Amino acid sequence: MPFEILVKHFTASYSAARAALLEAFKYYVGRRTWLANGLCSPVYELWLTEAVLIGRVAAPGFLTGDPLIKAAWLGSDWIGKAKGAIDEQKEVGAAQMRVDMGVSTLDEETISLTGGDWEKKHPQRAKEHKMRKEAGLITEVKEAENETVVQDNGQER
DSSP, X not given: OOHXXXXXXXXXXXXXXXXXXXXHHHHHHHHHHHHIIIIIHHHHHHHHHHHHHTTSSOOTTTTXXXXXXXXXXXXXXXXXXXXXXXXXXXXXXXXXXXXXXXXXXXXXXXXXXXXXXXXHHHHHHHHHHHHHHHTTSEEEEEEOSSOEXXXXXXXXX
C-alpha cells in the first residue's frame, strides 16, 4: 500500500497522488476479485441451486447437467464501488475518449466512474431528457457531422 494512502496525507503533486491512488486501487480490485471468486460466486451458486431445488426460483435447464446452461444462470459480475476521481473532468474526458476510440463501452465506463449500471441509468436519462425537452428546458439547435448540439438554459454545450 502506498505510504500516502496509509497515512492519508498527500503532499506530492496531482500526478503522484493519482499514481498512489491507482496503485492502491489495483491492489483492492485484486482483493475484491479474490473475494468475489472465492466467496460470493460459490455462495450464489449454492443459494440458486437450493432455490431451484425447492421451487422458489424457476431456472429452466439449470439442473439438466449441461454446464453451459448452468454457467449462463450463474453468470454474475461482482462490481463494488468505483475508484473515485481526483479531477472528475479529466476522468470523464478520458472515459469519453476511450468510448469514442472503441476501446471501452459506456457500460464499462459507467462501472468505472460511478460503480453504476449503464443499462439501468439509460432509461432514466432518456426519461429525464424527454421531460426536460417537453418542459422547454432544452432544445436541440443544430446537427453537426455526428452530434447534436443541445442548448440547456440558453447556453450551448
